Amino acid sequence: MARPSDALTLDTPAQERLAADLLGWGAPRPQADRGLAGALREQLETGLATLGEELEAAAARERRGRLLVTKTRLDRQVCDGLQLDAKPFEHTRASVRGILAHAMIERDWDLDRQRDPATVVAEVWHDEASRRPGDPASLSAWMNAQPAPEAAALQAELAELVAGFREVWPALPPALVQRRAEEPVAVSLCEGRIQLFGRPDLILDSRRRDDRARALVVDLKTGRPRPEHDRHELRFYALLVTLAEGAPPFRWATYYVTEGRHEPEDLRPETLELTARRVVDTVGQLVRLSALTDGGARPADEAALRLRGGGWCFTCQREDSCKVAAQARAERALSHPDAML
Numbered sequence: 001m002a003r004p005s006d007a008l009t010l011d012t013p014a015q016e017r018l019a020a021d022l023l024g025w026g027a028p029r030p031q032a033d034r035g036l037a038g039a040l041r042e043q044l045e046t047g048l049a050t051l052g053e054e055l056e057a058a059a060a061r062e063r064r065g066r067l068l069v070t071k072t073r074l075d076r077q078v079c080d081g082l083q084l085d086a087k088p089f090e091h092t093r094a095s096v097r098g099i100l101a102h103a104m105i106e107r108d109w110d111l112d113r114q115r116d117p118a119t120v121v122a123e124v125w126h127d128e129a130s131r132r133p134g135d136p137a138s139l140s141a142w143m144n145a146q147p148a149p150e151a152a153a154l155q156a157e158l159a160e161l162v163a164g165f166r167e168v169w170p171a172l173p174p175a176l177v178q179r180r181a182e183e184p185v186a187v188s189l190c191e192g193r194i195q196l197f198g199r200p201d202l203i204l205d206s207r208r209r210d211d212r213a214r215a216l217v218v219d220l221k222t223g224r225p226r227p228e229h230d231r232h233e234l235r236f237y238a239l240l241v242t243l244a245e246g247a248p249p250f251r252w253a254t255y256y257v258t259e260g261r262h263e264p265e266d267l268r269p270e271t272l273e274l275t276a277r278r279v280v281d282t283v284g285q286l287v288r289l290s291a292l293t294d295g296g297a298r299p300a301d302e303a304a305l306r307l308r309g310g311g312w313c314f315t316c317q318r319e320d321s322c323k324v325a326a327q328a329r330a331e332r333a334l335s336h337p338d339a340m341l
């Protein structure tokens with residue numbers, strides 16, 4: 001395959017659709033409201049200031065003297081019990097498939113699609129499996145523990161994902177598009193007591209610098225779509241990019257790799273303001289829990305926890321003994337009997 005030129009080449013109807021609908025290729029970009037980033041920062045600082053000395057005390061209890069706000073902590077805001085006692089992350093076939101798909105798509109891009117997908121997959125597989133094989137919790141340990149037929153089946157699936165991605169995504173000309181993959185984005189607030197942090201899967205930026213909003217933030221998903229959850233994650237990244245770069249993206253989108261489809265959301269200041277409110281609410285919860293637990297893991301008063309059961313309870317260590325979770329399950333069984341079959 002030819003190396004990408006300085007022009008966008010569209011080889012398939014799917015690429016044409018993606019260029020038009022997601023990349024917005026050739027379409028005018030909205031004016032970048034340079035005041036928006038400052039207004040969002042102001043909104044965050046003002047909201048966080050209402051937490052007063054308790055915020056200061058909570059930050060002081062943290063290892064580096066600052067409270068870290070990530071997409072995971074925002075997700076867990078739904079319930080105090082989950083924020084305190086989420087199950088530790090463990091590699092599963094689905095999570096490994098997602099991690100490797102990201103790495104392979106990225107490598108394929110770096111190699112300008114010069115090798116066939118199976119070769120790219122084999123190379124990344126080898127690299128990742130060699131990384132920390134001695135650590136039993138590592139990705140490489142999980143990969144090396146797979147029997148040969150399972151490993152081969154997963155590699156074949158991943159090669160299909162890479163090939164499918166090529167089919168839908170055009171090669172992006174580096175002279176026109178700057179591509180940043182999993183770049184850390186950190187934003188410091190309240191004189192360093194709060195840090196917002198994330199690694200958006202993909203930030204695509206025009207090389208052109210003018211008064212237009214030109215960045216596109218993309219989150220790649222390989223698992224089952226969870227529309228509300230996925231949208232919240234992405235909006236947090238959009239907020240981070242806006243605050244860090246001083247200008248908002250023109251669009252942000254979840255791209256479902258397995259299905260080859262995207263869910264875009266165009267820039268609306270109201271959406272980012274809503275996300276900033278969610279950040280303030282989450283920090284409020286973290287500060288309250290920090291006071292309740294005195295920075296430790298156990299609250300002095302369990303009854304003071306605000307619990308809310310729902311579809312997230314399976315990710316919580318308290319699930320087996322939690323009455324609120326049981327109540328939520330019972331209510332769901334009544335309202336959605338088919339879903340319980």
Ligand code: SF4
Pocket residue numbers: 079080081082307308309310312313316317318319320322323324325
């Ligand atoms: S099981 Fe559910 S309701 Fe109970 S603490 Fe955990 S997340 Fe909250």
